[in-house]
Amino acid sequence: SAIFLFSLSQISSRWTLVYLVMAIFSAAASIIAIFAIRPFRSMRKRGQVESILYRKNIVGFDDPRAFARILPRVIEDKAYGYQQFGVEIYNMLKYYYQPKKYLFYLARKVFLLGLCLSLIILLGYLFLTS
Helix, strand or coil, X not given: CHHHHHHHHCCCCCCHHHHHHHHHHHHHHHHHHHHHHXXXXXXXXXXXXXXXXXXXXXXXXXXXXXXXXXXXXXXXXXXXXXXXXXXXXXXXXXXHHHHHHHHHHHHHHHHHHHHHHHHHHHHHHHHHHC
């Protein structure tokens, strides 16, 4: 966002197009990166099976004692416990971290594309005016 503000302050200069391209692409990259903090619901929620360890399932209990009553089954029944932990870890990676990673990757690509285009335009200006 600092590059965006710097570019906006330079738009009235000799190389307006260079700074305009840089401002547009850095703003787009910033917006995409902000969405990466909390990806769209459509990227996070796809009808997956939720474990009893999922935060919304946990807070859905009436009180802590109600949740504590189901924990012995997770601990004592190893197959059930492994299944619940496996579902939760898989869901976190696939439906939470993977969309974040993709959006940060996209933000980086957009930002680098803007810098490259700005550099190409700047070099074009320099070669045409010399």
